[in-house]
Amino acid sequence: GAVVSQHPSWVICKSGTSVKIECRSLDFQATTMFWYRQFPKQSLMLMATSNEGSKATYEQGVEKDKFLINHASLTLSTLTVTSAHPEDSSFYICSARAVFGRVSYEQYFGPGTRLTVT
Amino acid sequence: SQKIEQNSEALNIQEGKTATLTCNYTNYSPAYLQWYRQDPGRGPVFLLLIRENEKEKRKERLKVTFDTTLKQSLFHITASQPADSATYLCALSGTASKLTFGTGTRLQVTL
Numbered sequence: 001g002a003v004v005s006q007h008p009s010w011v012i013c014k015s016g017t018s019v020k021i022e023c024r025s026l027d028f029q030a031t032t033m034f035w036y037r038q039f040p041k042q043s044l045m046l047m048a049t050s051n052e053g054s055k056a057t058y059e060q061g062v063e064k065d066k067f068l069i070n071h072a073s074l075t076l077s078t079l080t081v082t083s084a085h086p087e088d089s090s091f092y093i094c095s096a097r098a099v100f101g102r103v104s105y106e107q108y109f110g111p112g113t114r115l116t117v118t
Numbered sequence: 119s120q121k122i123e124q125n126s127e128a129l130n131i132q133e134g135k136t137a138t139l140t141c142n143y144t145n146y147s148p149a150y151l152q153w154y155r156q157d158p159g160r161g162p163v164f165l166l167l168i169r170e171n172e173k174e175k176r177k178e179r180l181k182v183t184f185d186t187t188l189k190q191s192l193f194h195i196t197a198s199q200p201a202d203s204a205t206y207l208c209a210l211s212g213t214a215s216k217l218t219f220g221t222g223t224r225l226q227v228t229l
Contacts, residue, residue: 004161032215043207043219044162093161097215106152107217109161 003027004096006110013084013117020080021113023094029074030096034107035067038091050077084117091115120146122220124208130226131198139193139223141208148210151184151191152217156205165206166193198227 003026013019023033031052036044048058048069056069068080077096081088091114095107125140141151149170154162168175168184168191175182181194195202205224209217 002164006161034217043221044217046216046218049216091159095161095217106164106167107215108164109154112159112161114159 002106002108004094004108004110006092006094006113008113009111010114011116013115015085015117016083018080018082019084019115020078021092021094021115023077023079023096023110025075025096025108028096030077031074032097033071033077034095034097035069035077035079036093036095038093038112044093047079081115084115086117089115089117120144120210120218122146122208122210122218124206124220124223126223127221128224128226130228133199133227133229135198137195137198137202137225137227139195139206139208139225141191141193141220143189143210143220146189146210146218147186147212149213150211150215151182152209152211153180153182153191153193154207154209154219156207156222158205162207195225198225200227200229203227 005024007022033050035047038044047062048056050056050069050071052071058064071077091112093112095109122143131137152167153165156162166182168182179196183192205222207222208220211217
């Protein structure tokens, strides 16, 4: 149980275009999803917290107009990188907080999306 | 500012030995501490969670300790196997469940 999927697993796009990444919780409902970015040989950095039905909360230094987050349902959150530039190339990972009849603080992560901007 | 450090970037041990990974933190009073495993090009996989009022937790060959006085957690893998080779991340959170990750330790188990 507690499986999270991401689509696509990798994407190459041209500078200036927008890319949408989907994150789905497959066998549970997730009121809260998180988006992380990971650069090579570095740890995960939280970008934003996405709550179903409300606006996302962005971490300091993350441009909300550049990284658009939509959490339209209890099983789907999307991250859109707008006007992508080469410096946005990174590994983007989402996670979902599973709640099985009680408050739970374990997070289950998707497999990640490798974004390369040329 | 909050800081989470994990011991050495890489740890090499022989198969069958116990691997011990360290996570130290400063300027933080976490309610929860979690350990994750990450393989190259993959997302982290949840392993164990320990609460601030717990001293130790076990799951199969894994054991985690949490010392809030020392501000340290130790993660042990007993009878290590080559398949345990991966990067291990510790992560801290308060009650808001927002995770702050450590730098990670790359474990290599050799035959």
